Amino acid sequence: MNSPLSDNVSPVPDIGLIIVGDEILSGKRADKHLSKTIELLGERGLTLSWARYVGDDRRQITAALRDAFAQPGIVFSCGGIGATPDDHTRQCAAAALERSLVLHPQARELILERMRDVAAEQNLPYEPERADNVHRLNMGVFPEGADIVPNPYNKIPGFDCTGSGGGRVFFLPGFPVMAWPMMAWALDTHCHTWFHRQTWVERSVIVFGAMEASLTPLMERIEAEHAGVKVFSLPSVDHPEYGRHIELGVKGEEGATQPAFDALKQGLSAFGAPMGPEMVR
Template identity: 50%
Template sequence: MSVSQSQAQKSSRLGLIIVGDEILSGRRQDKHLSKIIEMVGARGLQLSWVEILSDDRALLTEALRRSFASGDIVLSCGGIGATPDDHTRQAAAAALDLPLELHPEAREQITLRCAETAAKGQGSADMSTPENLQRLNMGYFPKGSEIIPNPYNRIPGFFIRNHSFVPGFPVMAWPMLEWTLDTRYADLVRSKPSVEQSFIVYNMPESRITPALEALEQKWPGVRAFSLPSVGEGGGAPHIELGVKGDQDLVGAALEYLRNEAARLGAKFELGSS
């Protein structure tokens, strides 16, 4: 990887696309978001955005055209099979104005998979059968793609222009994305992971503490401040959760500053405190 490519990656945001009508209709509950937040967080990274999209080729093409143009690093789960309701491979090719090609490594891996299942008495190793020709369709990727190995059943995903496309099945998708993060983006993994700390205040309007949040981010550029107000849902008292997140070497001092500012501005840290 060139220095310019590495610098471009370090300035890129990290996005997640989850594809599937079954998620939007409620037939299945999404499992990817929470797991991938955990996965990237363990590597000192953080998602900047998430989109959940239906299996609609035109919609997917439009969304991918935007994400390719953004320069963001994108992880995409779902829709790369070879049934009529799978459109992600075709949409990625259309978004890039590229043809689909049978990737030679994908062909090899799918052929090996068919041989392995045939050895167990399931199907045939003859790649000219209609079933195996259909399986080979899963190896057609936009021209210039690289494969993402699939340790579960060998059927690969694909990588092109900082986009990684994997199946929707968590048992396949998660190890494939971990491999992607640890090989393609190893230079992004932080030796000191991002941390988050917060505290609760009462009787403090957000408008009063906002200037302190803005000043904090100017004072510590590697830290982001946050304010999460509650209006007292579930019978609790209205309050604000104030906090900071970022480099673990900076968060402690930034949190102390924010706590001191909240106290100076009259915040109460316990109900009934004076």
């Protein structure tokens, strides 16, 4: 049984996303999970630290999950938890954790309940012993010690596990209509005391007529002198309004970004770089 993720004093963790599926890498389907995850986190005052795409390859999935379990933080893994031959995520989670796969008793009851619902909807007899229904129970076979993640769409649950390194991974289906409310539930149930603990702000300015390489020493100095602030540089060569330019800025806690941004603009003025509009996000 996993313990609660958050408390009133623990620091806000890194949050990662793993997206599984050959169909994403081949282009048969466009990924929608990345943008939605950023949206769901942003609504709660959280940010995404990293994202990783892997195909339906057991070696690659296991390696990605082993990394996720090995470091503190929380991760959402979308895709590959079904029971068809191209679904490998449940097996890879067990391998990464070095645990056995077992039929979760609550997942079993939820899957049986779904079978009853489908039989009633189709005016058919409820036959849990039928071969295809027995096979459906495999969707409730999770690594030993897993907790379930409820699925409001069709009751077939996901699951979550915590590794020895402190990483907790929530395993969700690949279907957005299921995965997104399940992700929201996991955040609201297990991560709520982290909500809006940080006020993350980006401050930037449009810089004309400068090269990134010439601005690098200034960027390095700002990061060195302002702890907890990151400097970013987004060059553009064909912007419809600004043409060739660099959007140069800082991001971090609101209280730390203003002095860093002021120092950045002072450095740009000393450099003689023409500056345009300023932006705050």
